[in-house]
Structure formats: structure tokens, C-alpha cells
Amino acid sequence: MAGCGTAGLAAALLLHRDGHRVTLFERFESPRPLGSGLLIQPTGQAVLRALGLEAELITRGASVTRLIGHAGKHCVLDVRYAALKHCGVGIGVHRATLFAILHDAVLAEGIEIQAGRAITACADGRLHFADGPQTARFDLIVDAMGSRSPLVPATRPLAFGALWADLDWAGDFIPDALQQRYRRASVMTGVLPIGTPRHATGPRAALFWSLRGDRLADWRATGLAAWKDELLALWPATAPLLDQITDPDQLTFASYAHRTLRQPVEPGLIHLGDSWHSTSPQLGQGANMALLDAYALALGLRRARTLPDALAETIRLRRDQIQLYQLLSRLLTPVYQSDGAAIPWLRDRVMGPVSKLWPLTAAQAALVSGAVGHPLARLGLAF
Template sequence: MRGLNIAIAGCGPCGLAAALLLHEAGHNVTLFERFEKPQPIGSGLMIQPTGMAVLAKLGLLDAVLVRGARIDKLFGMAGKRVVLDVEYASLGRRDAFGIGIHRASLFAVLHEAVLRSGIPLHCGRTLVGTTLLGTKRALRFADGQKNDRYDLVVDALGTRTPLAPPAGRELAYGALWASLDWPGGAGFDPHALAQRYDRASIMAGVLPIGTPPGATVPKAAFFWSLRADRLDDWREAGLPAWKARVAALWPDCAALLDQITDPSQLTFARYAHRTLASPAEPALVHIGDAWHSASPQLGQGANMALLDAWALARGLDHARSVDEGVRQGIRLRRRHVLTYQWLTALFTPVYQSDSRLLPLIRDRIVGPLSKLWPATAIQASMVSGLVGNPLRPLGLEGERQMARPGVEAA
């Protein structure tokens, strides 16, 4: 199908990618964003081989590589024990790496491409719902206005979307995030996500994220796990007490902690786990976090959203009706989505919970065994998003994902 009038709600990576893919497929796309000026929210994330496959199809992978940092391994310690040691090389693939990147950098690459494409973008429009009118949908806005009828509305508004029924639950734990100057000489590997744990109630991490827009030096995303109901206690205790706690767990973080002089430099992100039983309604589809969201333990959020956008465009391509195309797109993604929702629900308590038994098993049994084959390859497959071979049914397997000669991640 071509020539559909499609409204996309949300200008995050999911909505922007969907707009580009559907525009390239010959549809008339309009983007709606609640902010007066589109802007990213959050700090760092990981682009995995799955997300890279979609970015390559969009012709944007090289730009993402230049702005991000190549990640070759994930490494975590609990005390003196190595409990996480995952190398992408275990996959035996030429595209076996991740990209650490600031959300602002990924947003900039996608947003600039949308502007170049001439896709209409309406800002300052807060959506509160949609109305089905025959086989089409109209958008309802907070100011009481309604918009034209669309053949399809794509909901990319995230976990707390007003366009979908409530689902799932908020998780007890979230994390404090900050984007800081890369601590050169502090002993951190510029090509690794490093983490430290104390049981499952404390987790700290440092992720290289390249050089974001407006920055002049490479940055690191620093995060500290925290229960949501302890956030007020953290604020009352003050920065010095918290810094002392971080330094005791991970002395190498001193160069990062010195850059934090005000609590406002740290943003608290609350995580949720939700999966809509049916992400499709007549002339309406929910993709990305609006369909499925989870804690970032396996780092799949942005990558799953990119795959959802690709699957939707592919599903509509040969369908005889809008709803048939939407259903096909969902079928292409459902198995992979459910697999990772289950895996994330399984592993989140191992790294973020008040359990004493789970981290003990992690540190004393699972950690040592994970260094042996085939556990090394299994872990790499999970982290990379390649469990279940999601690229093959999407026609993305074998897509050239490496940078052009001379293009390297920062």
C-alpha cells in the first residue's frame, strides 16, 4: 500500500524512525509533538546490532557511529568478583559491537533526517486521545481541538501514552542518571560498559556515549540504581553523603563525582514493565514503549522501537488494507517482543531488587559459569538483542552494518 495519510504521535526515536520509514515507503506522514520544540529526554543508551540494521537501511548508521562510542564488551564486578563479562566478539559476527550514545545524539541524527525529508512536524500539540470515524481516526488535543481524519495513527508516545489503556506496573527501582565528561586516565575502558554491584540494591554504571550535540569533549553516562521510594531520603541526605557511598563502592568514579556539584545534574528515571495484549485497534497502532516497555537491564528499548517501526512499514508494504498491514507488522515482532519482555522480567530482580538470595546466586554461581562456552555466546546474543533471530523475518539479516571505510565510532 502507498499513499496513506498517517499521523505519528511522538518525536522520540520510535516516532522519528517510523516517520522516515513510512515516508520513504510513499505515505503522507505528519508528526505531532507535545513540546514546543522537539527535544530528547534522558542520558545514554546502547544501540545494538538490531537497531543498527534499521539505521543502516535509513542511511543513518555512519552518522550515529561518528557521534557515539563503539562498545565491545560489558564488564561488571561485585566486590572483587567478576560477575559480568560479555564480549560481542563471542557472536562471531562482523557487526559484533554496540554503540554507546547520548539520547540527544540519536535524536539529532533522526530529527535532522526528518527535516531534510520535508515531513510536516507540528509542535506544542498535546494529544489526549483519538476518535474512530468510520475506517479513519481523528486526533483529540488537550486544547479541545480535533484534527483531520487519518488512515492510520501511530502511537509512539512511550510508556505513559494517553492513547492506550493502562497496562503493566511501575517497578520499585529506577536510577539516577548524569552525563559527565569522560574521565580520561581514571582506568575506564572507552569501549566498555562498566558496572559495579553491591547485592542487587546498588548498581552503578559508566557508559561511554561519544560527543553529544553542543559538547566539545566525549561524555560518559553515569547511573546509580535507586528505589523510587528512597528518592526523597537521597535528596535529604545530600550530595556529600551519596558521593562517599559511591566512592566506597567504586573509587575510580572520583573523577566523575568531582563534576557533580548540584543534585539537579542527576535525573531520576522510574522504570515500568508493560506489554499491551493487543497493540492494534482499527486505524491505530501502538509501537515502541507504547506497546512494550521494561527496565533497561538488557538495553533493548530504542532497538526494539526501531525494529517495530521497520516491521510496521514492512507490514503495510504489501497489505490490502491498513488493518491487515498493521496486523502483519505486529506478527513480525510479537515473538521477539515477548521473548525480551520475559527475559527482562527474569533478570531485572537479579540486578535491581531487595533480594539477598538472587545476587548471591549471581555472584557465586552464575558469574563464574558465565565465563565458559556456550554461556559466553548466549550472553552476547541476549545483550545484542539477537536472541530468536529477529532480523531474518524482517528482511534485515545480512544487512551491511559496518561503517564505511574511514568512519569510526568515537
């Protein structure tokens, strides 16, 4: 198992519980998460529930019932989970919370983790490392190393990424909503409640700011004061959050890419999560898709008699939903992250008002919750 991210840890647990011998390899000396906040949708929650790991997620996370976005005076996004019956809600969490839940379970079950092993290649069922000898031959290698996996072709990042900060919850924000503000599509900021991670003593918020990757150096050179002034002009309510930021290093820049492998399976190798299908964060499905992939792999191995058949079954269970969400993400990214003017104008004056009408309200809730494509029914899980 290559990679101690969401897909790797979840797959390791599932396969270990099914009686497979599993070894995890991680490039960091101490496995750790990268990034700040994320939304665990009802689909991801279903997998964690099947693993018996949902309780701490609910305790540590924050219930999110709405996604709200404003462009000036226009409300252009108002998604309510309640529009989709029996769906549930999203859970806003720090990435460290999800990581800790899965990582602790892996350690508790005695699954071997070899840390500090930077993988460079895979051949004939063996992993090759930057620091020395290759492994013995494995029956199956699971690539869960993310969008920058060395086992997949390199992908050019999308123009826009985002700066993320993990801060104390402060200010006049809706406690159960992901709130966003836009200026055209070139400027976007948001606040997500992420509950109380283990490293915190009270509720936290994830603040994000959309930024072109090629403007990151300019952002640093201009300084925090100018950035804060720009953000405050767009959204004055963020002042109590911005007061907590005194150093640029409090913000982490995340870049994104669109990529779907045409052949996610090779002899003795399967790619899961972002190494198979990476995308922009507009639909917030990354971690949830990774959990679904891991569960599909476990099902495939249970159902099939041969390894090739098991991998083919895994892909069959996941391909349709992945292709659909990849397409929708490509279509929606320019609506919220681009330098154009025409698309955001249509978003603010046409798409926003129309999206508040039934049945589009239910369609939006289904899309955000991850329910489109019925992924849970395919896996024998339920909301």
C-alpha cells in the same frame, strides 16, 4: 504519528519515503530527548543503516565491545560481542545524538511536525488535544508516545529506577566497555562511554546509579556529599566523574515499567515502541526495539493490500522477539535491581562463574546484541 521519540521519528521517515503522507504530533514545544546514555545494538544499527543514517551514529558514538560487572571481588558479568561471530559491537551514545540524527532527517525531508500538542485521546481516526480541536480523520494513527502514552492503560512503575548524569570522560575506565559495580541487587552503578555528542567538545560518559523511586526524596534530602561518599566506597575510580557533579539537578531520574499490550492494534491505530512493550533497562533494548517496530510497520504496509492486514503483518513480524525479551527482562530484573539477598548471592557465586563458560558466552552476546529471536532475518535486514 503521535510522539517524536525514536519509534515515531523512524516510522515517520520510513512511511514518508514509501509515499505515505505523514504528520508528527509532539507534546513539547521544541521536540527533545529525555535521559542520558543508551546502547545502540547491532539490531538498531541495521535499521539506521537501512535509513542511511548510520554514519553519524558511528562518528559521534563510542564503540562498546564488552559489558563488565563486579560485585566486590567477584566478576559476575563479562559479555563480549566477539563471542558471537559476525555480530558487530554496540554503540554507546547520548540520547540527544540518536534524536538529532533522526530529527534532522525528518526536517530535511519536509515531514510536518506539530509541536506543543498534548494528545489526550484517540477516537474514530482522530486525535484529541488538551488545548483544543481534534484533528481531521487519519487512515492510521501510530502511537509512539512511550510507556506513559495517554492512549494505553496506565502502568505502575517498577520499584527501581536510575539517576543519570552526562559528564566529561575522565578516570581510569575501559574506553570500549560498559562497566558496572553492584552491592547485592539493591545498589548498582555504571559508566557507559557515549562518544562526543553535538553539544560536547570531547568524549563523554553516562554515569548511572540505581535507586528506588520511593527513596528519591530521601536521596535529595540527604544531599550530594553523602551519596558521593557511598558511591566512592563502592567504586573509588568514579572520583573524577563525581567531582563534576555539584548540583542534584545534573542528575535525571528515570523510572521504568513492565508492560506488554495484548492488543497493540485497534481499528486505524497501532502502538509502537514503549507504548506497546515497555520494560526495565537491564537488557538495553528499548531504542533498538523501537527501531525494529518502525521498520516492521513499513514492511507490513508494503506487503499487505489492506490496512488491517498490514497491521497484522507488523505484529507477526515482531511479536515473538518482544515476548521473549519481555520474559527475560522480568527474570533478570531481580538479579540486578531488587532488595533481596538470595538472588544476588547466587548471581555472584554461581551465575557469574558459570556464565563465563561456552556456550553461555555466545548466548549472553546474542541476548545483549538483540540477536535472540532472529529479528533482522524476519525483517530482511542483516548484521
